Amino acid sequence: MPKLPLDFYQKEDVVSVAKQLLGKLLFTRINGQLSGGIIxxxxxxxxxxxxxxxxxGGKNTNRTATMFLGGGVTYVYLCYGIHHLLNVVSGKEGNPQAVLIRAIEPTVGIETMLRRRKMEKIAPRITAGPGALSQALGxxxxxxxxxxLADEIWIEDGNAYKDEEIVATTxxxxxxxxxxxxxxxxxxxxGNKYVSKPNS
DNA sequence: TTCCCGATTTACT
DNA sequence: GTAAATCGGGAAA
Structure with a gap:
């Protein structure tokens, strides 16, 4: 599948980008180890x-400066001193919008993910939740x-879901x-099992 | 420089 | 159900 083009990320409507990212394919290649899956x-x-x-409020600091970049880059930061959270920056340069990737369904490099997560067997919790997902993908x-659009972390085209197949909540x-x-x-x-909180 | 607290997860009681 | 883990950012001083 082709990578998503720059203009996919640079739309000003971050909500629409967040919905369209569902079903797309997120991959990382860390130290030559390929892993990834469906968002x-x-x-x-x-x-x-x-x-x-x-x-x-336009707060632009060392940390948040990344979000002010143009869409199409990652924004990763540490939360609770333990967990790395992965975001995709969207919008035009100077407009600090971002989409937090909270869960994926693994398809590639499952052995690698199991090792990183110190798990023996595949289970939804391996990548359901932003901290868990980041750990699994390295x-x-x-x-x-x-x-x-480079070769360390990228998103490829995939399924598009209709509104009735998407749940919107808080x-x-x-x-x-x-x-x-x-x-x-x-x-x-x-209906997907790879979601960070119980479906309701 | 000090102090408070978080876009979470996991291990217990 | 509740709490501990753990560190860097941001605001105040």
């Missing part, structure tokens, strides 16, 4: 107007601000964002 769950972070977004801060872990925590910016594929 099953995403969340949108809508730049300066979104209290849950790190760049809310993602850490070294992969921040990488070009998604984001997770952003209660501090007050009323914005209620925005239905989390999307996942209906």
């Amino acid at each position: 099953t769950e995403t969340e949108a972070y809508d730049g300066i107007v979104d209290k849950a977004c790190h760049a809310y 993602i850490d801060k070294q992969l921040n601000a990488k070009d998604l 984001r997770i872990g952003v209660a501090y964002a007050q009323e914005h925590a209620l925005w239905p910016f989390r999307f996942y594929i209906k």
